[in-house]
Amino acid sequence: MSAYDLSAIDRAAAIIRGGCGSADIALIAGSGLGGFASTLTNRSTLPYGDIPGFTVSTAPGHAGKWVSGECSGKRVYVMSGRIHCYEGHDAQTIAFPIRVMARLNVHTLIVTNAAGGVNTSYKPGDFMVLSDFINFTGYNPLCGANLDDFGPRFPDMSQALDGSLIQTSLDAASSLGVTAHTGVYAMMSGPSYETPAEIRMLRILGADAVGMSTVPEVIAARHSGIRVLGISCITNMAAGILPQPLSHEEVMETGDRVKESFSQWVCKILAAL
Numbered sequence: 467m468s469a470y471d472l473s474a475i476d477r478a479a480a481i482i483r484g485g486c487g488s489a490d491i492a493l494i495a496g497s498g499l500g501g502f503a504s505t506l507t508n509r510s511t512l513p514y515g516d517i518p519g520f521t522v523s524t525a526p527g528h529a530g531k532w533v534s535g536e537c538s539g540k541r542v543y544v545m546s547g548r549i550h551c552y553e554g555h556d557a558q559t560i561a562f563p564i565r566v567m568a569r570l571n572v573h574t575l576i577v578t579n580a581a582g583g584v585n586t587s588y589k590p591g592d593f594m595v596l597s598d599f600i601n602f603t604g605y606n607p608l609c610g611a612n613l614d615d616f617g618p619r620f621p622d623m624s625q626a627l628d629g630s631l632i633q634t635s636l637d638a639a640s641s642l643g644v645t646a647h648t649g650v651y652a653m654m655s656g657p658s659y660e661t662p663a664e665i666r667m668l669r670i671l672g673a674d675a676v677g678m679s680t681v682p683e684v685i686a687a688r689h690s691g692i693r694v695l696g697i698s699c700i701t702n703m704a705a706g707i708l709p710q711p712l713s714h715e716e717v718m719e720t721g722d723r724v725k726e727s728f729s730q731w732v733c734k735i736l737a738a739l
């Protein structure tokens with residue numbers, strides 16, 4: 467499915483509007499954080515397999531359903547599960563749901579992920595609000611013909627993450643006693659975790675956290691004029707920092723441990739929007 471096929475994007479948007487109603491805020495749930503969807507009231511759900519043009523995730527911890535509902539009196543769409551470049555998808559395919567959001571008139575996107583802490587002052591279970599990102603993958607979802615209905619050929623990324631959303635999220639975190647840093651997220655392609663040498667390199671280059679997602683979605687959202695808040699759950703310290711191997715189990719366990727404070731925090735952020 468091409469991310470540039472406007473009629474396919476509109477078909478998917480129509481199915482979502484029919485099955486899940488409307489919302490102008492969306493959240494993409496990262497690994498282990500999909501439980502947020504079940505905290506919504508007045509929920510409707512569509513499995514990705516029922517939405518034309520959607521690709522079903524194969525990654526463990528990614529349910530693969532579009533959920534709508536209410537939180538803090540706000541209507542919100544939640545993508546519970548996402549697809550990744552390491553599953554063999556190109557960045558354009560990953561951007562397809564973002565383009566659908568744009569056609570559904572979503573104006574605010576909260577993108578979340580599980581990430582390794584590169585900044586050694588971070589601890590597993592902390593959160594990081596993205597101030598910026600480094601795209602270390604070589605992929606960009608906007609490669610190919612530009613869809614002028616969505617945005618310009620050369621979109622600005624000098625403030626890819628929205629400054630006022632960052633402040634709102636930090637205020638909400640401090641009122642709840644949630645530990646939230648601000649920092650730079652580096653996206654690597656995965657699926658192998660990074661080597662210790664790569665993590666030392668990323669730290670020198672200014673990264674505070676590393677993961678395998680998020681950047682294509684942020685770029686596609688900014689192209690469409692959607693404002694973006696990015697939140698990483700630091701599920702583990704990145705490779706080489708601690709004398710232990712990395713594992714997906716640790717990522718899922720930490721996500722599970724923080725899921726309640728994550729949900730409360732997101733509800734507080736939504737209340738302030």
Ligand code: HPA
Pocket residue numbers: 580581582583659660676677678701702703704705712717
């Ligand atoms: N590296 C890359 N992706 C990740 C990590 C990591 O350490 N933890 C969770 N996702």
